[in-house]
Each structure stands twice: as C-alpha cells, then as structure tokens.
Amino acid sequence: MRTDELYSKLINLGFVENYYVSNKEYKNGVSHRILKIYDDDAKLAEVSLDQPFMLRTTYEGFEERSPLEKQALLTLLINYANTPLESRQSALYFAYYHDLNNIVHFIKRLRNKRLTDDMIPLAYFTTITPEQRESFLFSMSEFEEFPEAYRPRFTPDSFVKVISYEEFSQNIHDRYHMDMPEATPSYNKAEEDAKKAQSDTNAKRTDITDKGVNAIHDISEFRKKGDSDHNQPDA
Structure with missing residues (x-):
C-alpha cells in the first residue's frame, strides 16, 4: 500500500477526523516520520512512515471506538505497516x-x-x-x-x-x-x-x-x- 493510498483510505473512515506527520527522534539520533491519527480530540493510532512493521493503537481514542471501527483502522494500518518501504511511494x-x-x-x-x-x-x-x-x-x-x-x-x-x-x-x-x-x-x-x-x-x-x-x-x-x-x- 502506497502512502497516498493510506491517506485516501483514512479519509474514507468517517471516524478519523485528522492526521498529520511528525518527526520522532530516537536515542541514537536517528529520526523517523510518524503518522499520528486522531478523531475529534483523542489520538487513535500511530504508524511509522519510514519503518516497516511499526504501529501503535494503545490510545484512549482507539479504545472508545466500536469493534468494527477498531477492526477497520487496524486492518488498514497492518496492511500499510507490512508494505516494504520501497513500495510505499506513489508512482505518478x-x-x-x-x-x-x-x-x-x-x-x-x-x-x-x-x-x-x-x-x-x-x-x-x-x-x-x-x-x-x-x-x-x-x-x-x-x-x-x-x-x-x-x-x-x-x-x-x-x-x-x-x-x-x-x-x-x-x-x-x-x-x-x-x-x-x-x-x-x-x-x-x-x-x-x-x-x-x-x-x-x-x-x-x-x-x-x-x-x-x-x-x-x-x-x-x-x-x-x-x-x-x-x-x-x-x-
């Protein structure tokens, strides 16, 4: 899944109100881009744009969603997290x-x-x-x-x-x-x-x-x- 496809699919999830990219710096000085996803005022999830297999949903906003909403967002993020980095870039x-x-x-x-x-x-x-x-x-x-x-x-x-x-x-x-x-x-x-x-x-x-x-x-x-x-x- 390309990153732009992830953005489009997040828009289609009605309970996702906002998302933005921030830089997270680790102790070794390496910085990675993290996509942070929110509903009205609570964080739902995070997924790394520069690292494979890295995502997190242990947030209050995610806990308050319905089981179907949790499944929809988690499935989407897992598909993206499993995508190799070189395959995340749009072609055109x-x-x-x-x-x-x-x-x-x-x-x-x-x-x-x-x-x-x-x-x-x-x-x-x-x-x-x-x-x-x-x-x-x-x-x-x-x-x-x-x-x-x-x-x-x-x-x-x-x-x-x-x-x-x-x-x-x-x-x-x-x-x-x-x-x-x-x-x-x-x-x-x-x-x-x-x-x-x-x-x-x-x-x-x-x-x-x-x-x-x-x-x-x-x-x-x-x-x-x-x-x-x-x-x-x-x-």
Whole structure:
C-alpha cells in the first residue's frame, strides 16, 4: 500500500477526523516520520512512515471506538505497516504551482522533454482523455530533469508542488462527486525509456547539449513572468 493510498483510505473512515506527520527522534539520533491519527480530540493510532512493521493503537481514542471501527483502522494500518518501504511511494504525480491570484497552473510535458505550464480548472481533468491526462503526469525520476528552480522538493516552501495521482483523484471526487476517466493511468515510464533508447546519436548529443545549458525554455518563461509579478506593488 502506497502512502497516498493510506491517506485516501483514512479519509474514507468517517471516524478519523485528522492526521498529520511528525518527526520522532530516537536515542541514537536517528529520526523517523510518524503518522499520528486522531478523531475529534483523542489520538487513535500511530504508524511509522519510514519503518516497516511499526504501529501503535494503545490510545484512549482507539479504545472508545466500536469493534468494527477498531477492526477497520487496524486492518488498514497492518496492511500499510507490512508494505516494504520501497513500495510505499506513489508512482505518478502532478506538478503544479499557484500564481499571485491563487490560480493553479499545472505543468505539462511537451515533446523533446520540453515543459510548459497550463492554467486549467480542476474539473477539466474529468473531461480529458487518459492520453491527454498523461502529459500532466510525471514520475519521480522525471522530476530530477526539471530545471533546478522548478524541481519539486515536496516541502511547503517549494515553488513547484506535487500531488500524487491517487490523492488528486480523491480530491476531484470529493469536490465534484465525479471520477476521472480510468482510475489507473496507462502512462508507462518503461515504454518511454525504451523509445528514448532508440533515438539516434545526433538526437542524444543534442539532448545532452541542451541539458548542459539548461535549455528547457518554456518553463523558464513563466518563471520570468512570475518574478516580474512579484516585483510589482499590490493593487
């Protein structure tokens, strides 16, 4: 079970009101992330995000739940705790940012590894085909090829943020009571890598040169525009 799937399933448990991640430091100085789960005002459980087989339900909030609620939460946490760490990471993500008017801009993949941003309403994703939607999806390895200033860092202060496919789909469903076409995207990173391997030598040499001079121009253009907006006084 991936971590984003755990979050989505916790939302579906009506008695879980809140959960958040905190860092727990052990005596040896090692720090691990712990997901803490609450109902209205009492803790229900904890599960480690960075260690397998580590969870705890010995809390007053958990004791007060019904047997069926206890079973539902415990089964969910056991499934996650049994998941190897390398299998907890989501496979595909959307990359996005908010402009000064708080409008969401989604980053899209063009041909030849070029990137651009596209300002689109969230509901738009329920109307496009899976093939069109795949141009907005990125794997973890692809984020490493983003220009440095646009590389998502999975932190609140990162200019470009990320959201997993599963979490985004859940948000769409919760907001519009609609599902995106095909719950599982057909984007295949292995197939894309195979196509890249078949590129001729000149194309590869050109691609390497472009990387050396940071030549992903589309995405840098809207960064310049964003910087100029920041420099203007508020209305």
